[in-house]
């Protein structure tokens with residue numbers, strides 16, 4: 325257990341800065357999804373929303389503290405419902421007001437049914453240089469059970485259209501642990517994704533979340549033994565095609581990891597704009613850490629009087645070690661030990677006893693400079709995290 329009395333502080337350093345842009349509308353709400361996404365009923369107020377996003381950037385400029393953006397991520401909902409011109413306005417405003425690093429990564433999440441060759445070209449022209457396509461599964465029967473609007477064929481077409489539009493950096497989102505799935509059908513999904521030769525595959529285990537249709541009417545999912553088998557064989561298959569697992573659900577070809585997500589897991593900083601978006605910021609001048617949160621309901625968020633408004637909550641000192649560990653230990657290679665003091669403002673001595681014990685139990689690797697789990701520790705992350713409560 326962590327001793328939270330007399331916590332000795334060190335100086336917080338500014339980590340890299342990213343920008344998350346939330347687009348909260350979808351053509352239809354999927355029965356498993358608890359993201360802040362709303363089925364569009366009328367026409368999406370796209371122009372107003374883009375204005376509100378730009379107002380959010382303006383209002384958060386004081387949080388930037390001289391940094392340029394290392395990544396931007398348009399997440400959803402379904403950002404590909406927006407036009408290239410709207411996306412371009414947001415990118416240009418961010419560049420003008422904050423500025424970009426030379427190798428800035430700009431990702432947009434796209435649903436297969438909402439893209440056309442023209443639209444993908446527009447996104448590419450707008451400055452999107454990485455596209456994440458939500459495929460979920462290549463089985464038409466499973467797509468149906470998941471309430472998806474696209475087919476396996478249109479998913480493959482979307483990937484091909486993205487390549488033709490010029491995208492070199494493509495991710496495919498897949499889920500496993502689906503109703504009636506066995507090892508062979510889960511591997512078939514991965515094999516289809518591998519065949520497209522994309523550089524990145526996100527492979528999530530389906531979880532049943534509160535406030536979803538699957539929660540009130542749950543499908544019969546594979547048991548934990550079968551899930552473990554699917555995960556073991558799936559990781560092996562991905563690895564044999566040189567997709568390295570670098571986070572619990574993320575696999576990438578060498579040096580093709582997602583900068584934006586890596587920054588998030590390394591306890592880096594990000595500004596969150598749009599309905600329900602949250603951010604995490606190091607305030608160097610005050611030596612504090614804050615989380616920001618914007619209004620969740622698109623209508624409330626869009627009310628004129630709220631323009632740019634957000635809630636700020638400080639991450640108090642006793643919470644910081646657990647919050648830090650919950651992020652960084654998801655990374656297979658961990659992070660340099662010095663990030664702990666630089667990014668929490670607490671001296672390393674506060675966790676050293678716990679780390680020594682975890683190393684003795686074979687859950688963390690016995691290195692001086694890196695915070696890193698062993699393969700056993702990676703499988704039992706919750707056991708490790710409990711020690712930082």
Ligand SMILES: C[S@@+](CC[C@H](N)C(=O)[O-])C[C@H]1O[C@@H](n2cnc3c(N)ncnc32)[C@H](O)[C@@H]1O
Nearest residue numbers: 356357400401402433458497498528529530531
């Ligand atoms: C922000 S979401 C949605 C992106 C996009 N709208 C789509 O549906 O393709 C990003 C990814 O989270 C995953 N996801 C969503 N709900 C999930 C759940 N309940 N369990 C596991 N993964 C989930 C899906 O793979 C999804 O593509």
Ligand code: SF4
Nearest residue numbers: 350353354357361401
């Ligand atoms: S999974 Fe994607 S498309 Fe489905 S409701 Fe959630 S955000 Fe929208």
